Amino acid sequence: DVKVTQSSRYLVKRTGEKVFLECVQDMDHENMFWYRQDPGLGLRLIYFSYDVKMKEKGDIPEGYSVSREKKERFSLILESASTNQTSMYLCASSAGTAYGYTFGSGTRLTVV
Amino acid sequence: GIQVEQSPPDLILQEGANSTLRCNFSDSVNNLQWFHQNPWGQLINLFYIPSGTKQNGRLSATTVATERYSLLYISSSQTTDSGVYFCAVYDVQFYFGTGTSLTVIP
Numbered sequence: 001d002v003k004v005t006q007s008s009r010y011l012v013k014r015t016g017e018k019v020f021l022e023c024v025q026d027m028d029h030e031n032m033f034w035y036r037q038d039p040g041l042g043l044r045l046i047y048f049s050y051d052v053k054m055k056e057k058g059d060i061p062e063g064y065s066v067s068r069e070k071k072e073r074f075s076l077i078l079e080s081a082s083t084n085q086t087s088m089y090l091c092a093s094s095a096g097t098a099y100g101y102t103f104g105s106g107t108r109l110t111v112v
Numbered sequence: 113g114i115q116v117e118q119s120p121p122d123l124i125l126q127e128g129a130n131s132t133l134r135c136n137f138s139d140s141v142n143n144l145q146w147f148h149q150n151p152w153g154q155l156i157n158l159f160y161i162p163s164g165t166k167q168n169g170r171l172s173a174t175t176v177a178t179e180r181y182s183l184l185y186i187s188s189s190q191t192t193d194s195g196v197y198f199c200a201v202y203d204v205q206f207y208f209g210t211g212t213s214l215t216v217i218p
Contacts (some may be wrong), residue, residue: 033205037153043198043208058205059113088153100145100160103205107155 001008003027004093013111019078021107023091031094032074034058035065036087039110043090049074081111116187118199118209123202125216133184133212135199143202144175146184149211150195158184158197189216 001045007022025032033048035058045058047066055066067075074093080086086107090099115138125131146158155200159166159173161182166173170189175182186193196211 016172023114040210042210043200045205050206067207090153090155092155098143100143100157102157103147108153 004089004091004102004104006089006107007109009105011107011109011112013078013109015079015082015111017078017081017111019081019109020089020112021078021089021109023074023076023093023104024072025074025093025102026072027093027095028071028101029093029095030071031096032068033094034074034076034090035063035090036060037090038087045074066102081109083111085109086111113205113209114141114201114203116199116201116207116209118197118212120212121210122213124214125214127189127191127216129216130185131214133186133187133199133214135182135201135209137162137182137199137201137207138182138184139180141177141180141201143205143206144177144182145200145202145203145206146181147175147198147200148193148195149198153178154196159179173202189214191216205209206208 033045035043049068065077091104117136143162145156163177199209200206
């Protein structure tokens with residue numbers, strides 16, 4: 001089975017800090033995605049990547065950036081964390097458009 | 113983007129009961145996937161089902177792509193089935209419904 005690993009399950013950061021959320025997949029998937037999940041709003045796509053060093057904005061990219069230097073790793077960066085970025089962050093990977101997603105276990109980020 | 117509607121939003125079942133969850137989507141899609149989010153937040157893939165019917169144990173799913181809906185059937189529900197069930201459809205990216213929250217009580 002594909003494994004998608006997110007580096008932290010729970011994270012607490014202070015307003016203004018630079019935050020890195022790491023995601024690693026072990027099945028050589030081309031495509032990787034970052035979502036955030038909030039009550040009443042469902043899952044919203046932040047950024048995605050179809051190849052190394054490639055990135056595309058999703059529906060809510062403001063306040064975030066990403067890095068994909070290696071195929072297996074896709075990092076989400078909060079340049080200056082704010083309280084409205086408190087959320088559950090979910091990473092997913094996929095072998096391609098004809099295949100489904102596999103999700104990591106999520107990171108619950110709290111910005112205080 | 114594609115609109116995805118799931119119903120019902122909430123469901124409470126007695127253990128052993130059967131249920132049907134529905135997912136309607138607004139446009140033609142290439143793929144559709146059902147997920148179960150457990151109480152710890154993990155999204156688990158249940159079915160990848162762009163069309164047709166699939167079964168896995170007590171769960172089965174049917175997608176009628178031409179009529180833009182999919183159904184997830186849960187038979188003989190167990191307390192471990194509790195959680196939120198999401199439908200996601202693919203067109204350039206995956207679009208998620210807002211989920212059905214299922215609670216199975218003993």
